[in-house]
Amino acid sequence: MSLLLYAITDAELGRDPELRGIDGAALQAIEAGGLVAVASGHSTTPPLDEAILWRFEQVIESLMQHGAVLPVRFGTTMETTDAIVAMLQSGRPELVDKLDAVRGAVELSVRGIWRDSPGPASAGAALTGTDYMRDRLAPQLRAQALAAQLHAHLDGQARASRHRILARPAVPVSAAFLVARGTEDEFVRAVTRLDAQLDGADLVCTGPWPAYSFAGDALGD
Amino acid sequence: MTDKLLSGPATWPSEGELDRIESALTRRVQTDPEGLEKGLAQLVLTVIELLRQLMERQAVHRMEAGNLSADEVERLGRTFMALAERMEELKEIFGLEDEDLNLNLGPLGDLM
Numbered sequence: 001m002s003l004l005l006y007a008i009t010d011a012e013l014g015r016d017p018e019l020r021g022i023d024g025a026a027l028q029a030i031e032a033g034g035l036v037a038v039a040s041g042h043s044t045t046p047p048l049d050e051a052i053l054w055r056f057e058q059v060i061e062s063l064m065q066h067g068a069v070l071p072v073r074f075g076t077t078m079e080t081t082d083a084i085v086a087m088l089q090s091g092r093p094e095l096v097d098k099l100d101a102v103r104g105a106v107e108l109s110v111r112g113i114w115r116d117s118p119g120p121a122s123a124g125a126a127l128t129g130t131d132y133m134r135d136r137l138a139p140q141l142r143a144q145a146l147a148a149q150l151h152a153h154l155d156g157q158a159r160a161s162r163h164r165i166l167a168r169p170a171v172p173v174s175a176a177f178l179v180a181r182g183t184e185d186e187f188v189r190a191v192t193r194l195d196a197q198l199d200g201a202d203l204v205c206t207g208p209w210p211a212y213s214f215a216g217d218a219l220g221d
Numbered sequence: 222m223t224d225k226l227l228s229g230p231a232t233w234p235s236e237g238e239l240d241r242i243e244s245a246l247t248r249r250v251q252t253d254p255e256g257l258e259k260g261l262a263q264l265v266l267t268v269i270e271l272l273r274q275l276m277e278r279q280a281v282h283r284m285e286a287g288n289l290s291a292d293e294v295e296r297l298g299r300t301f302m303a304l305a306e307r308m309e310e311l312k313e314i315f316g317l318e319d320e321d322l323n324l325n326l327g328p329l330g331d332l333m
Contacts (some may be wrong), residue, residue, distance in 0.1 A: 003239065063281045107225065129298025130291070188227045204229030 002077040003028070003039040004046065006059045007210070010035055010099050011067025019062050022046045022055050032079050032088035035095055037072075038063060039084065045077060060210045066166050067104035070095065070215040078214065096217055105209035107160055110191055112146050112173040112201045118158060119143045140165060143172035146201055153194045157187045162213055170200060176213035234326050262315040267322045270308060 004022065013029050013036060021027045021040030030037045038059070046052050056074050063069045078084050088095070127135075143165045154177060155161050163175035179187045188205055195203040252270070280297045283289050289297070 037247075111229075113230075127298075127302060129300070129302060131293040132298040132302045133281060133284055133294050136277065137285055140285070141280065184227070193227050202230050203229040206225040207227055209225070 001041045001043055001046070003030075003081065005055065005072040005076045005084070006038045006040070007063050007072055008037050008088070008095055008099075009063055009067055010096070011063070011069070013038070013063070013066055015065050019059065020038055021059055021189065027059065027218050028081070029087075030084045032085040033092050034086045037077075037084045037088055037093060038066060038100070048075070057210075058062070063107075064083065064210060068099045069103065069210055070098050071210040071212050083138060101160070102178065102211040102214055104221045105211065106186055107211045107213055108158075108177050108179050108184065108205060108207035109209060110150060110154065110173075110175045110177065111171055111204045111206075112143075112150070112175075114170055114172060114201055114202060120180075137171070139169070142200075146198075147173045147175065148150050149194065150203075154187070154190055157183065157190050160214055178211060178214050179208075230289070237312070258313055259317070262311075263321050264319055266308070266311055266317065270322045273308065275302050 004025075006027075019027060023046060025040035025042060025044070028039050028041070030039060053074065058072045060069060077164070078087065111114060147163050147165060150163065150173060151161060154175075158177035158179050160178040163173050166172055167174045177187065184207070191203055191205045280289070280301065284294050284297075312322070
């Protein structure tokens with residue numbers, strides 16, 4: 001039996017008997033030095049499927065109602081409660097800093113999607129090696145320009161932000177913004193305004209999410 | 222998932238996006254006797270494609286940073302073009318599609 005970790009928090013967790021973990025497993029709150037790791041026991045690591053990922057998400061979102069939460073990467077397991085206690089004790093200073101950074105905030109995701117997926121600039125032509133390399137560089141430059149626009153318009157509404165370029169060819173930018181609770185609507189309006197100004201891409205804004213992109217790996221990183 | 226949509230196209234997530242997620246969650250290398258050869262080819266070609274794309278991205282970064290001469294850009298481009306063509310031939314031989322070789326590389330995004 002190993003313990004699947006969901007999140008680490010410093011909040012007082014109320015008793016919610018209705019809240020169960022993956023596969024209906026009971027949730028355990030393992031405390032050390034004012035920090036609490038929430039976990040559930042499983043004989044094997046749960047398989048990766050959509051329903052299980054949503055259950056994992058729901059547990060973390062429930063914990064967020066009580067206070068600041070650092071979500072743990074799905075699939076992270078530890079063998080014993082003693083190991084979890086040791087992890088909380090040894091990582092305490094860093095975990096406290098990370099909790100302070102996300103306290104009172106949620107993550108909103110903004111993803112750019114090309115309206116038309118342009119083919120290579122030199123499609124149909126006899127490619128030289130230089131053409132080939134330029135074809136690979138061009139989407140990166142376009143994506144970087146879009147990322148710069150996102151940050152210029154939205155960073156002022158967020159505590160922190162980060163992005164990655166071309167996670168997939170059709171998705172030039174996947175960005176995450178750490179937004180103070182209560183200001184989500186204002187942020188979404190800013191996204192909508194920017195979306196209306198863009199020629200070649202649509203923006204999709206989703207959330208609120210636990211601060212996945214700002215917790216690092218709660219157990220290391 | 223649509224409960225989480227705050228703004229964006231009403232058609233999001235598209236069917237293609239849902240298929241991609243489903244494929245990413247359930248994809249397995251075939252190891253049954255009938256599919257063993259194809260499964261092994263899939264595994265080996267995935268690793269080769271990973272290395273090919275990592276090298277290509279590194280070269281593009283170096284070109285963007287101005288660290289390559291025009292001759293080096295041309296030579297690298299021809300090499301990567303030939304590798305890409307050879308990979309297409311191998312995929313055809315083993316009946317594999319791009320999605321069969323896909324890997325989620327975390328912060329680097331998807332391989333394909």
